[in-house]
Amino acid sequence: MEVSVLRNVLDANDLIAADNRKAFDAHGCFVINLMSAPGSGKTTILERTLHHLNGRVRAGVIEGDVLGTLDADRLAPLGAPVVQINTDPHFGGECHLDARMIRNALDQLKLEGLEIVFIENVGNLVCPAEFRVGEDRKVMVLSVAEGDDKPLKYPLMFRVSNLLLLNKVDLEGHVEFDSARFRANVARVNPGLPVIELSARTGQGIDAWLAWLEAEAAVAKGGRHVG
Amino acid sequence: MHELSICQGIIDIAVGALPLPMSRVSSVSVKIGRLTGVVADSLRYYFELLSPATPLAGATLRVEEVPIRGHCADCAVDFDIDTLSFTCPACGSGFVDLLSGRELQVVSLETTEEVACGS
Numbered sequence: 001m002e003v004s005v006l007r008n009v010l011d012a013n014d015l016i017a018a019d020n021r022k023a024f025d026a027h028g029c030f031v032i033n034l035m036s037a038p039g040s041g042k043t044t045i046l047e048r049t050l051h052h053l054n055g056r057v058r059a060g061v062i063e064g065d066v067l068g069t070l071d072a073d074r075l076a077p078l079g080a081p082v083v084q085i086n087t088d089p090h091f092g093g094e095c096h097l098d099a100r101m102i103r104n105a106l107d108q109l110k111l112e113g114l115e116i117v118f119i120e121n122v123g124n125l126v127c128p129a130e131f132r133v134g135e136d137r138k139v140m141v142l143s144v145a146e147g148d149d150k151p152l153k154y155p156l157m158f159r160v161s162n163l164l165l166l167n168k169v170d171l172e173g174h175v176e177f178d179s180a181r182f183r184a185n186v187a188r189v190n191p192g193l194p195v196i197e198l199s200a201r202t203g204q205g206i207d208a209w210l211a212w213l214e215a216e217a218a219v220a221k222g223g224r225h226v227g
Numbered sequence: 228m229h230e231l232s233i234c235q236g237i238i239d240i241a242v243g244a245l246p247l248p249m250s251r252v253s254s255v256s257v258k259i260g261r262l263t264g265v266v267a268d269s270l271r272y273y274f275e276l277l278s279p280a281t282p283l284a285g286a287t288l289r290v291e292e293v294p295i296r297g298h299c300a301d302c303a304v305d306f307d308i309d310t311l312s313f314t315c316p317a318c319g320s321g322f323v324d325l326l327s328g329r330e331l332q333v334v335s336l337e338t339t340e341e342v343a344c345g346s
Binding site: 127 | 232233236241312314322339
C-alpha cells in the first residue's frame with residue numbers, strides 16, 4: 001500500500017527558525033547569517049565590524065565551529081557578548097548551523113538590548129545555504145584567493161545570499177582572480193546580488209559594509225513595525 | 228555533506244507518517260533537487276546505517292533526483308539548467324526564478340500487507 005507523505009525534510013528546521021525569528025523580533029534584533037568557505041575572513045571581518053560598532057551599536061555574536069573556541073576567543077575582547085556553538089564536541093560534527101543550534105544558543109545570549117546579532121556559520125559554501133536559522137539577511141563572504149569561478153561551483157549559496165562581501169581585495173594581482181570574469185559569473189547565477197569589495201586586513205571597503213548594515217537594519221525594522 | 232542530518236529528517240518524517248505503529252515499510256520515496264547538492268548515494272548509505280534501529284528496518288530508500296528548471300522573469304520561457312549558468316537561453320536575462328531543483332521532500336511510503344507483531 002502506498003502512503004502519501006509529501007513533507008519537506010527541512011520543515012522541522014524552518015519551524016524552529018520561525019520561532020528564533022520571533023525571539024529576535026521581540027527584542028528588535030537585526031540578525032545576519034554570515035557564511036563562507038573556511039579561511040575567507042569571516043572572523044576578521046567581524047573583528048573589524050565589532051570594533052567599528054563598539055560604543056555606537058550594541059552587537060552580539062553567535063559563533064559556529066565544528067570544534068574549539070578559537071574564533072570566540074578572538075572576538076571576546078571587542079565588547080560584544082559572544083556565544084560559541086560547537087556543532088559536535090567530538091570530531092566529525094555537522095558542517096552547518098541549523099535552527100535548533102541557534103535556539104539552544106539563545107539560552108546563553110541575552111538578546112535584551114542587542115540591536116544586531118551576527119551568526120558566524122561553519123566554514124562551508126554548500127550546506128549552510130540550505131538551513132534557515134531565523135536570520136534577517138544572509139551575507140556570504142568570498143575571498144579573491146578562492147578564485148573567480150566559485151559562483152558557478154556553489155550556485156545555491158550565491159542564489160540565497162542577500163549580499164556578497166568580496167574580501168582580501170588587497171591580494172588582487174597576487175592571486176589568480178579576474179574581477180570582470182567574477183562579476184560575469186555572479187551575474188550568471190544571481191544578477192541581483194550586490195557585491196561589496198573589501199579588505200578586512202586593511203579596512204578598505206568596511207565603510208560600505210557598515211552603511212549596508214545600517215540601511216538593511218532600518219528596512220528590517222520598518223518591516224517589523226508594519227507587520 | 229549534510230546528508231546525515233537530511234537522512235535523519237527523512238526517517239523522522241517517514242516514521243511519523245506510518246499508518247499504524249506496526250506497519251512494515253518496504254520503501255521510502257524521496258525527491259532530491261539537484262541544486263541542493265545532496266548526494267543520493269550518501270543518503271542511501273546513511274539510510275542503511277540509521278534505519279535498522281527504527282520502524283523502517285528493512286526498507287529501501289528510493290531517490291528521485293529532480294533537475295533544475297528555471298523560468299525567465301523577463302521573457303517567460305521555461306528551461307532546464309544543466310550547465311552552470313542560470314541565465315535565460317532565449318533572451319540572456321539573469322533574472323530567473325527556480326521552478327525546481329531545491330526539493331528535499333519525503334513523497335511516500337510503500338507498506339506491505341504483512342504486519343509485524345510482537346518482537
